[in-house]
Amino acid sequence: MMHLVPLFMAVPLAGAFLAALPNRRLPWLPDLLGNLAMTWLTVTALSMVGHSGLCAVGDWGYLGIVLRLDGLAVLMLIAINGIGLCATLFSVSYMDRYTARGRYYSLFLLMVAGMNGVVLTGDLFNLYVFMEIAAIASYALVAFGCQHEELEAAFKYAVLGSVASALILIAVAILYGLTGNLNMTAVAVRLAADTDQPATLLAVGLLLCGFALKAALVPFHAWLPDAHPSAPAPVSAMLSGVVIKALGIYVLCRLVFNVFGATAPLLLVLRTLGTVSMIVGVMLAIGQWDMKRLFAYHSISQIGYVALGIGLGTPLGIAGGLFHMVNHSVFKSLLFLNAGAVEYAAGTRDLKRLGGLRGQMPVTANTSLVASMSIAGIPPFNGFWSKLLIVMACIEAGQNWLAVAAIAVSLLTLASFLKVQRYAFFEAAKSALTGVKEVPVLMRTAMLILAALCILTSLAVLAGWREPLLIGWAADALRGGVFGGVQ
Amino acid sequence: MALLGILLFLMIIGAVIAVETRNLLSSIVCLGAIGFLLSIVFLFLGAPDLAITQLVVEILCLVILIRATIHRRVETVAGNREFVGLAVTVVMLAIVLMLAISMMAGFPSLGTSVLDRMAQAPSHFYLLQGKAQTGVTNIVTAILLDFRAYDTLGEATVLFCAVMGALAVLRRSARRRPEEGDAGDEGEGGAE
Amino acid sequence: MIYGLCLLLIVVGLYGVVTKRNVVKIVISLAIMEYGINLFLVLVGYRTHGTAPILEEGMMPETLVAQSVDPLPQALVLTSIVIGLAVLALMVALCVRLYERYGTFDVTEMKKLKG
Amino acid sequence: MSGGTHQGGMSLIVRTVTRWLKAFILLFGIYVVLYGHVSPGGGFAGGVVIACAYILLTLAEGRERTARLLSERLAAVLAVAGLLFFLGVGLAGMVGGRAFLDNFLVGDSGAEPALASGGIIELCEIAIGIIVSMSLFLAFAVLSRFRVSLGDGDETATGEGGAS
Structure with missing residues (x-):
């Protein structure tokens, strides 16, 4: 299976290049290419379960670039490509609103290729390169509508994203100077042999700032509430669902656990950032009336949960954090697709102008209910189990106050989503919305798949409540420490 | 080494002018000057590949930037924020810089590359x-x-x-x- | 000392990004940051009196190892220069489109976004 | 679209000089692309030089005349072809169980460096030259086209280019 690993980058890249070809005669070709590529990727990602190993690009071993596949990478691949498939399905009808379909799919596939590259790479500089592919594609996708707000948000996102990339590149340069290597394992070995070097601390600080910016953890979150709502709905779903994780949290965890070693101060920083994001994000979300903007603030808050769980550093905490990361990908992308469907049908996503859509858009309303209950942590749905794991982990680690904060934030989230449900779907119908119809079938399919996943992923806890299906394997990759998972 | 210092110093002066000048076109020209100096520095540092690439990329950057700004309202209207905010920013950045430089103390000194230190x-x-x-x-x-x-x-x-x-x-x-x-x-x- | 100056260059760029209110100025400041970082990478690979990592006619590889500068950071910088150019091109495109929408490059006059 | 003096290009002198210069710039760009493996330079630097040749042409002669030589459509197709070729070379390395981007064509190591001694290196170098030059030309073309489509409503345009 390992020889298939480079195809995770090559296939979406090929799709992106082909979709970018100027073509007027075959308007459906980009749709087909996008969906085919994502289907192939999803299937292959699923078939990677149970496999791990290294794959040297160009057959140079440690002298060149090494791709590494382990539990965490497979988990991320499944999340990225699965959500990506739902988003492309949704796009087929949704993108009718926009021109330049070919460029849309091209950028979308480039973003996916970039994220897959980031997840699979075992090389620091290669990480930077693929991060830039994903980041640049997402800047352009945020601006895709070319309206005032969208351009403004994209510019803000691009500036902060570039600053983050710059900080990361300085850190890579410092690490190279210290260790003479770019391979993560080699760097980790070198750093472990040569502790107490203040320059290492500088590199760690820069990397933390850079990836916290990409992950939108709280002091660095300014761009997210603008950028995520401005993009077309499937792109918002990708941005909130997987991009902030693949480019932010995932790399943060990978570096903290597998390169620098999970020392107590590092974990404390991660935990603190997580807790602050969790609380501040939900506080900011409560007052929002724009559906997508509200969801975006909740992304900050939920990413905080993930960082908190992983920052505990205990087996239960890591499992909870990773589980929540996967769950958040599913329900947050579903919520954004719901918002897109509402906007597509009703022409607005302002909660004050919506109401009573339950009757006219049953699929959207019901899937949105599922997603809302998941994010708020209502029992049968996946969000409940992962939040439970995180709270249990907090108590187990003796951090009772953090557990209280996690529960309180969960209640506030519930309140916030009750508001969404009430104003958008339940309340009496507004006269302006009488002509609204349910969205086309492919958009409904995408939402139904994600809603089913909200329930199915919660079954993962049946496999073992301490370490739900696949999550234990992924957590092993982190817990494996410096030499993490793969030899 | 002194020459390198002087070139770098010139680049920093250019950078300050590029950032602070009110006229956008002068700012772009300053950027070009910095890029050109950087190209010379690369040449001194034994990197002719980079010098060539930097030079041509610089020219292209200038063309693109000038093309984007020419015939548009280019005067910088609101140059800066209010004084207090600016002062705070400058102080913060200065602290970060000092911190970074002090942490770089243990970093291998300039001129001893990885080749000298690590046989592997x-x-x-x-x-x-x-x-x-x-x-x-x-x-x-x-x-x-x-x-x-x-x-x-x-x-x-x-x-x-x-x-x-x-x-x-x-x-x-x-x-x-x-x-x-x-x-x-x-x-x-x-x-x- | 040289490293310090290089970091100063990066910080000057960062200062411009943080304080300036003109989109083109911000792009220029980002480019300055980029230059500083590229220089930093090359400095990391520098060796006193080092030569370019090109094998001349009749030269033994061992001689090259003894006197050449580190080639790897140069390859990285080459990549980084092109990435910088790409980001610049995209951001200039955004600036131009913003100008078309607002008739100005000034961020303070762009207020469609709340918060 | 074809409005006024500033879209037709620059003065006669500039145009004449450009006509002579462009061939040399192109030639130099191609040289830099091809000889990157033995001397400084390579696909990126050479690609930018080639892009500059076309950009100079656009600035001097105007968009319409340049489009006759190299339309945006052609540039996009060429850039994509270059990328697909690079990717294809990488995938071709995988045939027969070897690695992605394996240098499967590498020649006799003892030979003196010739144009084709680097195996896939030379092929990739050329592909990169095409990708870079065409992409950058495309970026420039679309930037300048956008300016035209605006109609320069609120601007007091005085003529084209900083040089005039």
Whole structure:
């Protein structure tokens, strides 16, 4: 299976290049290419379960670039490509609103290729390169509508994203100077042999700032509430669902656990950032009336949960954090697709102008209910189990106050989503919305798949409540420490 | 080394002018000057490949930037924020800089590259075996297109991606009018 | 000392990004940051009196190892220069489109976004 | 679209000089692309030089005349072809169980460096030259086209280019 690993980058890249070809005669070709590529990727990602190993690009071993596949990478691949498939399905009808379909799919596939590259790479500089592919594609996708707000948000996102990339590149340069290597394992070995070097601390600080910016953890979150709502709905779903994780949290965890070693101060920083994001994000979300903007603030808050769980550093905490990361990908992308469907049908996503859509858009309303209950942590749905794991982990680690904060934030989230449900779907119908119809079938399919996943992923806890299906394997990759998972 | 210091100093002065000047065109010209100085510095540091690339990229940057700003209102209206905010920013950045420089104290001093310190570093292999293994004498090219060709593929993709993005951002009409759309699109949909 | 100056260059760029209110100025400041970082990478690979990592006619690879500068950071910088150019092109495109929408490059006059 | 003096290009002198210069710039760009493996330079630097040649042409002669030589459509197709070729070379390396981007064409190591001694290096170098030059030309073309489509409503345009 390992020889298939480079195809995770090559296939979406090929799709992106082909979709970018100027073509007027075959308007459906980009749709087909996008969906085919994502289907192939999803299937292959699923078939990677149970496999791990290294794959040297160009057959140079440690002298060149090494791709590494382990539990965490497979988990991320499944999340990225699965959500990506739902988003492309949704796009087929949704993108009718926009021109330049070919460029849309091209950028979308480039973003996916970039994220897959980031997840699979075992090389620091290669990480930077693929991060830039994903980041640049997402800047352009945020601006895709070319309206005032969208351009403004994209510019803000691009500036902060570039600053983050710059900080990361300085850190890579410092690490190279210290260790003479770019391979993560080699760097980790070198750093472990040569502790107490203040320059290492500088590199760690820069990397933390850079990836916290990409992950939108709280002091660095300014761009997210603008950028995520401005993009077309499937792109918002990708941005909130997987991009902030693949480019932010995932790399943060990978570096903290597998390169620098999970020392107590590092974990404390991660935990603190997580807790602050969790609380501040939900506080900011409560007052929002724009559906997508509200969801975006909740992304900050939920990413905080993930960082908190992983920052505990205990087996239960890591499992909870990773589980929540996967769950958040599913329900947050579903919520954004719901918002897109509402906007597509009703022409607005302002909660004050919506109401009573339950009757006219049953699929959207019901899937949105599922997603809302998941994010708020209502029992049968996946969000409940992962939040439970995180709270249990907090108590187990003796951090009772953090557990209280996690529960309180969960209640506030519930309140916030009750508001969404009430104003958008339940309340009496507004006269302006009488002509609204349910969205086309492919958009409904995408939402139904994600809603089913909200329930199915919660079954993962049946496999073992301490370490739900696949999550234990992924957590092993982190817990494996410096030499993490793969030899 | 003194020469390097002087060149760097000039670059910093250029950077300050580029950032602070009120006229956008002078700012762009200053950027060009910095890039040109950087190209010379690369030449001194034994990196002719970089010097050439930096030089041509710089020219292209200037052309693109000037093309974007010419004939537009280029005077910088609100140059700065209010004084207090500015002062706080400057102090903060100064602290960060001092901190960074002090932390760099343990960093291997300039002029002792990885090659001198680590016999195991991949760079040794590249220099020793580069020609025998790849058949090219420019080791930078050997790294770029053989040892780390995957990075280069990524790099070409980044460029393509940015150009696709620019094409997408600069297309004439981004949204279709509602009446052109397909069914399920009636009402006030799409009109923002 | 040289490293310090290089970091100063990066910080000057960062200062411009943080304080300036003109989109083109911000792009220029980002470019300055980029230059500083590229220089930093090359400095990391520098060796006193080092030569270019190109095998001259009749030269033994061992001589090259003894006197050449580190080639790897150069390859990285080459990539980084092109990435910088790509980001610049995209951001200029955004600036131009913003100008078309607002008739100005000034961020303070762009206020469609709340918060 | 074809409005006024500033879209037709620059003065006669500039145009004449450009006509002579462009061939040399192109030639130099191609040289830099092809000889990157033995001397400083390579696909990126050479690609930018080639892009500059076309950009100079656009500035001097105007968009319409340049489009006759190299339309945006052709540039996009060429850039994509270059990328697909690079990717294809990488995938071709995988045939027969070898690695992605394996240098499967590498020649006799003892031979003196010739144009084709680097195996896939030379092929990739050319592909990169095409990708870079065409992408950058495309970016520039679309930037300048966008300016035209605006109609320069609120601007007091006085003529084209900083040089005039």
